[in-house]
Amino acid sequence: MDQVSGNEPQPTLPISSAHDGFFQALTEDIYCFTDKIVNVYFIGNPNKPEEWLLIDCGISRTKDRILSILAESFGDAFPPKAIILTHGHFDHVGAAYELASHWSVNVYCHELELPFLNGLKDYPKPDPTVEGGLVAKLSGAFPYKAIDLSPFIQVLPEGQSIDGFPEWRWEHTPGHSPGQIALYREKDGALLSGDAIITVKQDSMYDVLTQSEHLQGPPRYFTTDWEAAKYSVERLSSLDPSYIAPGHGLPMFGEEFKHRLKHLTEHFDEEAIPDYGKYAEE
Template sequence: MELKQISNHIYKLTVETNVGIPIIINTWYIVNDDNVYIVDSGMNSYSKTQIKAALFLGTPQALFLTHGHGDHINGAKEIAESLNIPIYAHENELPYINGELPYPNKQVVERTNVAYKVQPIHQSLDVPFTFYLTPGHAPGHVVYHHDGDDVLICGDLFISSTTALHPPIYKFTYNMSQNIKSGTIIDDIQPYLISTSHGEDIVYAEELYQIYTFKYGEAE
């Protein structure tokens, strides 16, 4: 488990865990003066660590989700209730978070423990970052761009190494073709740094997305 500062205003918590397979899960803290905004909750098994990290960095204000899959939302209830902060996600994701519908490639609804406790994110919120809808992995998947630090928090839009981008796990992605098309956001924004939920941070380069689509663009 490691808490690392990746830019002037952003810290990343990396946890090695097991969700059927061993993986790393990254979550983030965006710090603006004394205000702290958490991006993704990770698993409930280390929610107390999330809470301690947020309080160490300042005064937590809200929890923002990239999407509603378990490894991104599982700890949301304890974090939000302990810190008395709201939870936000894209409105397209709320039917799945609320258990009203199963994800498009699933037969069973998610049991998130925060049903009807998540608010729709909107651009009028007074926060130091912007969100962009990037569907494909999940219908309401979003990425967050910190304009000042020029960091793009990508959730499961990609899995990344320090030199290349790869698609998320097919089993948990309802429309891989759409997900790959959503990846054009990195060329639209051209951030300095790309940070993903299950990979290493990677510095943006013009050829990154070209190589990615060359390798994976025909995937369905």
């Protein structure tokens, strides 16, 4: 296994979207920044030390994009309390090592995701034979090697808690990766879903480029356990979230979101699971 050191430039892709660089406030303390084709979230108040969290680290190989948007949006932002990774696929960990080193903060993940993030185990290879569009066909070239985020990587605390942020809890949502998580806040029904539920057809080049809205299950080419993926969608749906902040695609709100989530949950087999592909057949 040829692991990739976390402090070495990580492989990336020359793919962007119509919302690359878009920054928006979802609430007074949840902010979304789109880095090419993937979303990064700021939870809390970056103007106060240790009172915010960075959720995922984008696809770009430099910390400068995230530091720049923080400076533009918040001025002299303080370091976060921690970085939390919904999972460790290459498009969510781009600047993780650089940012953790720059801020001297820990990076947290689920215990089942740890081997992929401390250099011990590669992810399963993406499946270019899976049913889907051009992005799916190109996925054979996507990075899947383990990276080593030592000494910053740590396991999330037990009990679904998040230190210093008692309103939030993490939910284990396997399927797309063994240790994928989502984040949920009951008081306003906020759901940061990672890649368990997304709002764009991530296997379609047109939809990725235009960010056309379509609530669906996880990206097909990297999802290896569809039974677990279905369970994860059912689990998140049972929380009755008011809105979703996904790993890919635009945030979605209100009754239209609730209707689409109900439909996806009830028709997951037809809507999400591909008709063919290596992992679908397994």
